[in-house]
Amino acid sequence: MPTAVSSERSTATVGANGLKVALRTAFNERRGAMEPIVYQPIGVIRSPYQTRAGMPIQVSGARGIRGTIMVYPEYGDGLKDLNGFSHIILLYHFHRTHDKALVVTPFLDDQPRGVFATRSPNHPNAIGLSTVRLLGIEDLRLSIEDVDILDGTPLLDIKPYVPAFDHRNPERVGWLEDAQQKAGQQRADKRFQ
Numbered sequence: 383m384p385t386a387v388s389s390e391r392s393t394a395t396v397g398a399n400g401l402k403v404a405l406r407t408a409f410n411e412r413r414g415a416m417e418p419i420v421y422q423p424i425g426v427i428r429s430p431y432q433t434r435a436g437m438p439i440q441v442s443g444a445r446g447i448r449g450t451i452m453v454y455p456e457y458g459d460g461l462k463d464l465n466g467f468s469h470i471i472l473l474y475h476f477h478r479t480h481d482k483a484l485v486v487t488p489f490l491d492d493q494p495r496g497v498f499a500t501r502s503p504n505h506p507n508a509i510g511l512s513t514v515r516l517l518g519i520e521d522l523r524l525s526i527e528d529v530d531i532l533d534g535t536p537l538l539d540i541k542p543y544v545p546a547f548d549h550r551n552p553e554r555v556g557w558l559e560d561a562q563q564k565a566g567q568q569r570a571d572k573r574f575q
Contacts, residue, residue: 423536424460425453425522427474429529434478438530449514449529451537453522460540465519469543470526475536476508510535513543 429449431437438444451472453461464470481504487493488500497505510531517525524540 421475421538423454423475423538424457424540425451425537427451427472427529427531427533427535427537429531429533429535431529431532434532437532444528444530446527447529448517448525448527449531449533451524451526451540453524453537455522458522461519461522461524464516464524464540464542467516467542467544469513470516470524471541471543471548472510472512472514472531472537473539473541474510474512474531475538476503476510477534477536478532479503479508482506482508509538513548 427449428451430447438447483502483504484497484506485494486497486500486502486504488495488502503510512530514529515527517527519525
């Protein structure tokens with residue numbers, strides 16, 4: 383691929399591919415200068431699910447399922463005032479996900495989909511997100527409900543759910559338009575083991 387523009391022909395070649403090359407070069411330069419991103423768990427999520435197979439795939443299928451969060455002592459002060467919220471958002475690491483794929487066949491469909499259009503655990507960064515009910519806090523232990531998370535999952539962060547900030551009324555939900563109704567009954571199988 384030409385690196386300098388020396389004629390109309392090479393200008394066209396660079397024009398067609400130049401943006402991709404420029405973006406790739408900028409990304410690679412940025413990546414080289416960027417510090418590695420490292421997260422430390424702030425606690426661990428306990429739930430009744432020992433394996434993925436058979437567990438709910440979304441919170442809508444986990445209504446009434448209880449679990450706990452054990453926050454590590456060094457993060458205990460961060461729980462101040464959290465008990466004023468009925469729901470919390472959990473960000474966690476999919477610790478049993480080892481495969482990464484840009485195209486997956488999700489639980490609610492039989493067609494391959496781009497991973498960013500799914501809730502598959504096989505994203506390039508294995509980060510999960512669930513909104514759960516906060517039942518109570520005792521010392522470093524949070525009692526939660528509507529849990530769709532594997533037992534022993536490392537917790538990365540907790541944020542309060544605030545309807546005025548977090549609730550949206552989307553105009554479209556892509557390929558999930560018809561499939562979203564099945565999420566409450568759908569259970570995980572072994573496809574993302």
